[in-house]
Amino acid sequence: MIDVVGDRTLNDLLDERVALGPDHQLLVFEDAEGAVSELTYGGFQDLVLRAARGLQELGVGHGDRVAVQLRNSPEILVIWFALARLGAIFAPSNVANTTPELEHILRKARVSLLIVEPDYRAIAEGAIAAAGGDVTLVIARGPGGDAVTFSDLLEREPLTDAPDVGAMDVCELIFTSGTTSKPKAVMLTHAHCVRSGEDAVRCIGLHDGDRCMTSLPLFHCNAQAMTALAAMTVYGTIILLEVFSATKYWSQLRRHGATETALVAMQLRTLNAQPVDPDERDHRLHRVFYSLNVPDEERLSFEDRFGVTLINGYGQSEAMVMITSAPLVGDRRWPSIGLPIAGRNVHILDEEGNPVPRGEVGEICVEGTPGRDVFLGYFDDPDATAQTFRDGLLHTGDNAMVDDKGFFYFFDRKKDMIKRAGENVSAMEVESALIAHPEVATAAVIGVPDPIRDEEVVAVVVAEHAGAVTAEELREHCAQRLARFKVPTTIQFVDELPLTSVGKVRKDALRKEWTDAAQARATTS
Template sequence: MDIIGNRTLRDLLTEKVTHHPDKTFLVFEDNKEQLFALTYREFADKVNRLATALLEFGVKKEDKVTLHLPNCLEFMISWFSLAQIGAVMVPTNILSTEEEMEYILGHSKSVLLITEETYLNKFNNIKDTLPIRDIWLARYEGTEYQDKSLDRIMEQSRGEIPIVPLDSEDVAAMMYTSGTTSRPKGVLITHANYLYAGEVMSKSIRLTPDDRQFIVLPLFHANAQYYSSMSALTVGASIAMTERFSASRYFKQANRLGATVGSLFAAPIRMILRQKYDPADRDHNLRVVWFAQVVSEEQLAAFEENYNTKLLQLYGMTETIGTPLMNPIDGVCKNMGIGRPVLGYEVKIVDDFGNEVPQGEAGELIVKGVPGRTVMKGYFNNQQATEEALKDGWLYTGDNVRMDEEGYFFFVDRKKDMIKRAGENVAANEIERVIIQHPGVFDCAVIGIPDEIRDETIKAYVVLREEHHVSPDEIISFCQTRLAKFKVPEFVEIVTELPRTSVGKIQKHILRKMHMEGAKNHG
């Protein structure tokens, strides 16, 4: 059943502005702890002004415009301004290097870059080799580039936007995957995709117009766009946003900004738990915080008890658009798992030949969907990757999962993250789940390393809790009583932190590189 029709982001914003123009849409706290707020009408006015300026500059339907911005009002305004005229937003990670940005700007064929003065040095050496025709600056307070100031550009725009014909399956954004194993791929996201994400998430968490979504994760990733921004707009709720995540101020910010629902992933949850406990952090209105990835049972219980809120685990990826799996907001909640199928999604677990596996066995999670409506439209200029991911009406996620007898799903590992040890397939995640239960362990990651006899052997990188002293041998002994012999790590290295992407995914290719360099130095 199609619940979107031919509606677009432009239609959705117009609808909400018509219904409650003077309702607060967005409250924003910047890094200086200054507050800014926009009503639905004020937000739409800025969107229309920038949209007109983009058209006057020469941005056409289907043109790509890259955003290289932290969380800020200008990010949201740019997103919807581009959607108004049928152009395509390309959000990028502000931590990306010059080389990474050169690839994305070139691959996407972006005609314009919107960034901040802070990041200009990143583009000085490459801008002349790229297709971009100009660089506009958000929150610019200097004098040298006044004509590039986004504020000035919007002030000078007449705000009367010509109506560009739009279709719900027009591409609205191209979001590059993190590229932890290969070159990033540009995920094509349509207007229908965004609206579907909003419908699914708002219903899954029972969002109401009185709710206020709390966004602390980066807007340049799917979580803040799909699950927080779109669900709020879908029901006419409001958004509380911070420029960046603060572990020490998370609940104080939530209280100050009036947030009622939030979103995190595993690493920020652990960071919050590492802070000195302050009873004042129970003073907030967050009724639920949903999260992705895995925390230990101890960490989950401590978070809920200390901070008086409910944690709810879910599963989703940029390509799935919505959250195909989520723990129910009521009823039995198995938060060491990734939930059950939500309304609007059908999933299966299959083997390497596409056959469903028996209940309890691990296999690849695939999600039934319509490209460009309920799942991604495809990968930009990458037909091979698109055909590998989208087959016969199913999206192949590349994630191995299993399902228990009650229909709850549990993440096993990335399909390509299996360790081949002496003919046995060992899931790194299975070992990580055991190690993280050790009372002295704060975080861990497991990789396979080359072995002349067994193909690969197992190495664990472990971050200890503060004021805990645990030896590698103790970790190995802990595993020996809980894992089959062939799954026990042969090597354990204690480290102070693990390399992660901006959304908390452990960069195992960096750990492998660290090991190889260490082996070379000791060779």
């Protein structure tokens, strides 16, 4: 492993940049109504220290877990770095999470304090009550009523007596879907987060002062590493959008002078589907980083139309995003997911842990040092940690092959994960929600190709009594238990599921049936 971080923390990263010049612009934020606010590095540091003092007065200390359910905003960045200053742990929650999903985060991480927007207060109070009630609630970005507000905390004097925080201290828990019905909490250290910013800079080819724009949510690693930490690493500017708007995106890029942006495949397709704008090539973008699948013809169309270079890559939360990335220059061998990023040794192994020949499919496994370039482990889950990281390797659970030039090609997910519009959906989690309905005997959930969202969630259900429950009733049942992006788009009732000789559901057969049907519809339309 190449150590590009040393013993640095997120606190060091911020303080070093402030020392370069506190008046340099760090953040431009555009909210959903188009209002714009700005922060300098020095102004941001002041808010971080004030928030840290306020959080400390509420009892937050080194190692404490604080859950945060906020949309993109300056507040979520301030809270992240304020917790880092205290040696506390940032546990972001997807804003689509329901009360049961937030309750799981509170229980799993043993959260002591929860910060939410007014829109999520009812969900938060329900989750706190279900989890036992021993969680302090703070309201941000709006009135709090009888609760403490985050704006109250910012009235405190800046923190001057911060505790010692080490590079190997955990600073974040990312809850990631997996094959189990309950998400696991990925532990990321300060050193790992700082490294992720360095990795992103090299993958995208950033330079001093670049201006990085995103509408991707800061409760995901992608926006944290590829935009926020990358921009800070090069003493640049974060341009943060509260929401994505295909009709406004290019004017926002021009307005804010963005030189780099990050998108998911659905956003690329949506932008490419917009009517031609005579000013759409009038921008300062060097490159656009994207994740998930984009066919070659779509990539070429996007690059030619908008005059940009697309750079793709592959990664996961356990690696704090990047594992492979397309070269900045030269042959990119589409649809390859690129080459291992600098400092990473990546292998393709069979079920016994042996290297597979080039051109054959195996599991992507990454050499790493826990807490440095791969995750420290799953919080309070040593068995899952031992299963994922063993023999010095992070086992990603994803299949790929390598060609004769060393380029990687993604094939499928061993973990039975569905990628829907940039979100991870655990098939087993959705199946568990469906089976909880008294009129569902069993269910299988699969992802089927979708031209806009990459994959859609399809549930194939065997009912206890034919006609006793409808698809819409099951969708409503799921919506009460799952984030909206996990709710099946389509529910099909069948008499029985296809099974193997040992009783396992043949999801390959279900996927083929649905994929063939989708292709047939596309051919006849």
